[in-house]
Amino acid sequence: MPQHQSILEFKRGRYFKLALLVCTASVAAYAWHEPSTSQLKPYGGTWLGYTLGTIAALLIVWLMLLGVRKRSYSSTIGSVQGWTSAHVFLGASLIVIATLHCAFEFGWNIHTLAYALMMLVVGSGMFGVFSYMLYPARITNNLAGETLDSLLFKMSELDRKCRRIALELPDEFNALVMKASGDAVRHADSGKSLRPEWLGGRGRNRLGEARDALLVMGTSLSGAQVKANEQLVSEMTRLVSMTERVRLEFRYRALLKGWLFLHVPMSFALLAALTAHVISVFYLW
Amino acid sequence: MLRVGRALECELQLPDPRVAREHALITFNAQGALMAASGGPLKINGQSASQVVLSVGDRIDIGPYRIDVEAAPAGLPLALAVTLDAPLQPPCGERIRSAESRGPRHSRRRLSYIALLGLLLLCLLVPVAPDLLSQARQASPAALAVAAAATVNSSVSVPTAAAAAAASAITAYPHIDTVSLEEATLRGAAGNLLQAWNPGPLSQGHQIFASDCGACHQTPFVQVRDEACKTCHKDTLDHVPISHLTGPAGHEFADTRCAECHRDHKGTHLVVRSQEQCADCHRDVKQVAAQATSDNVVDFHSGHPAFRISLSDAATPNVVRRVRQATPMPADMVERSRLKFNHQVHLDPNGVRDPDGKRNPAGMQDAQGQRTVLDCQSCHVPADGGRLMAPVKMEQHCQSCHSLAFEPSVTSRQVVHGEDAQIATMLREFYARLVLGDVPEGVHPPADLPRLRPGAVLTSEDRSRALAIADRKAKQVLHELFDTRQVCSTCHEVSRTGEYSWSVASVKMSSSWMPQAQFSHAAHDSEPCAKCHDVARSKDSKDVAMPAIETCRECHVGAQPVAGKVTSDCATCHGYHGAVKAAAKGLVAGAASAQSAARVAHAHQSFKESP
Secondary structure, three states, X not given: OXXXXXXXXXXXXXXXXXXXXXXXXXXXXXHHOOOOHHHOOOOOOOHHHHHHHHHHHHHHHHHHOHHHHOOOOOOOOOOHHHHHHHHXXXXXXXXXXXXXXXXXXXXXXXXXXXXXXXXXXXXXXXXHHHHHHHHHXXXXXXXXXXXXXXXXXXXXXXXXXHHHHHOOOOHHHHHHXXXXXXXXXXXXXXXXXXXXXXXXXXXXXXXXXXXXXXXXXXXOOOOHHHHHHHHHHHHHHHHHHHHHHHHHHHHHHHHHHHHHHHHHHHHHHHHHHHHHHHHXXXXXX | OEEEEOOOOOOEEOOOOOOOOOOEEEEEOOOXXXXXXXXXXEEEOOEEEOEEEOOOOOEEEEOOEEEEEEOOXXXXXXXXXXXXXXXXXOOHHHHHHHHHHOOOOOOHHHHHHHHHHHHXXXXXXXXXXXXXXXXXXXXXXXXXXXXXXXXXXXXXXXOOHHHHHHHOOOOOOOOHHHOOHHHHHHHHHHHHHHHHHOOOXXXXXXXXXXXOHHHOOOOOOOOOOHHHHHOOXXXXXXXXXXXXXXXXXXXXXXXXXXXXXXXXXOOOOOOOXXXXXXXXXXXXXXXXOOOOOOOOXXXXXXXXXXXXXXXXXXXXXXXXXXXXXXXXXXXXXXXXXXXXOOHHHHOOOOOEEOOOOOOOOOOOOXXXXXXXXXXXXXXXXXXXXXXXXXXXXXXXXXXXXXXXXXXXXXXXXXXXXXXXHHHHHHHHHHHHHHHOOOOOOOOOOOOOOOOOOOOOOOOHHXXXXXHHXXXXXXXXXXXXXXXXXXXXHHOEOEEEOOOOOEEEOOOOOOOOOOOOEOOOOHHHOOOOHHHHOOOOOOOOOOOOOOOOHHHHHOOXXXXXXXXXXXXXXXXXXXXXXXXXXXXXXXXXHOHHHHHHHHHHHHHHHHHHHOO
């Protein structure tokens, strides 16, 4: 089986080179082109502006066709991997082409709106590439041979075991164990939030706090209950670490998928804004 | 004895935390089985109780469990059916699993549809809706009938409401009474959203109709046409009358739109510097207009012809000669103004004689208080916004030194600076008054003039004699003025036309030497006058003291910047609109229409000079 080749290295970086060429050519054309003095300075309406704008618009339409190509299973026009590689690099080159097309002229209007949407789309796409590079390895390390389902199954087993052990202990221990079960669910679900970790995205680990509380409460026990509590605490500790792994699994999945909720709808917004931009330019020519 | 509870050692273990560790006790005695609560509440057949003798059919609720007492098989004392009615919530793993299998809450597809359609609506459909509505209305059978009737009824196109509306799709506004509230709201919203299409601020003059895009963009998908500009700029002339343009290059030039040079939406500047667009035609101007009289020119720095000075002669005031500067100076580079004037004398650094020792208008006097030092500003004051110098006026600039006093020992009065008949009348009246004995203040009547004694009674003979004396004296003074003292011929060409009548040649002085040029003296304030106008050694008024192109080139270069020089393209000095028509007129009518051309050019100059 051939070794995995990242879309960034596809065919020895063929599309990276193509994008680099396109950017260099655009910059060279922009530097060389002198707008006729009636136009005072470069802007989207010079012949170079029209050219760059046409290239950028066609490029945007082609970039969005990735969604069509990847669903056309019988198509043989290139490979989806090739398309994705080209999508990434040519999409990034749009930053240069579109900025040169507008010649750094911005204002509060539909034209700059299209530009801003495009930058959002490209930016979210860059985050997507970054997340695809970073997170899969972390997912593999986190799961460490398990699957999400197997982890959840084991968590259920531990939960039942904890409940069973707690039956021997006084009522407040049972109440804590029941509450800890709910805390585990909440802690795992907190992984689905995309809030950055350093901005409090992690939240309080109430499950861990429950486990710590058990230790403290256990000092008031005596006899066989002490041993039962020790066992309970050790099972609870396993539950804590397993819940953390599930939380991370959810978090990585969210990061791998969440940017697309910005990238895809924004690209349709961009399509609408782009259409309005092009039509408005020639409607009020 | 049976213990009922959640603890392991209970014989009947109910493993649920809602059950006490030892919840109840079942004891067997003579009546049968007795269940008594020992650790938690009991519900027996729906009612709380603390103990009960179990009989078949009883239902006991302990926590979430329901215990039904059933008929015991033979040999056994008791049969109980235990059912868990209310199980605990599932373990955490299962809950997470079931939440996962419900799938994602948000749909990318739905978000995408909302984004696409929402933006299309706001940014495209609503702004163009009024125009589409107007077109629909115009295309309606009723409107088409009106338009057809209009064209049938008028062979000459008289702008009717329908025809005008058809011509300008974007600005068509139906009559107010036909607009529904919904349509008015839509138009309002469309107008606001249409502002989002504005790519940049308008020039100052156009901001007045900034909210009406259709004022200039009259037809969708068609570039702004000249008719839109001419709505307001009706009087703007073509650079060259269309009839003068010849050949394919000329036709191409005739098709040039206003908007090819004047691009708006770029802030306050609308007039453009367009050197290579000028050079496109002017490098070989005869290709564009076969009868062109100007030389070929591309840039100011090199290849620009020497200046032509517009001169006229007082003898033929309606004829303007344009003489090209050259070295040696051409013979006809003279101004025959019929005025005598010596700049060298007047600009003497030691000053000129001031007959009364008065301060001259410029206020300069030398230390002794007798000689007045004149400079350029003493007589030449900018006019027309600094483009020209105001004409020198005798009364204002010359008379304080060049007095027209006719008998200084008698009176300080001066004759009027006018025709000899006017002067004669004035003198006769003055002396008649003296002869008749009415001497005004400050007048010392001459000794040789007979006067009536005070109180004398006049007969008609005396009256005619008095008038004859005055008349004679007046003629004598006239003779002095014109012939003896040569007061008028100091400056004028005087010729005698009779015994007591003279004619002074009318004077014509140029004030606009290069009427086609845009020039501002204010912009050149820091330079001394003499740098360009070298009159210090001029003794004759026929000298023309206009700078040659070399003088301008000391500071000005062409359109390519050079360090330390002023970049100047065609538009720095030359007007565009109406330049040729004005020149053609100038050849015939002289300074007046040259001035009007200059006014046109000057009005457009203000575009360049505003910040």
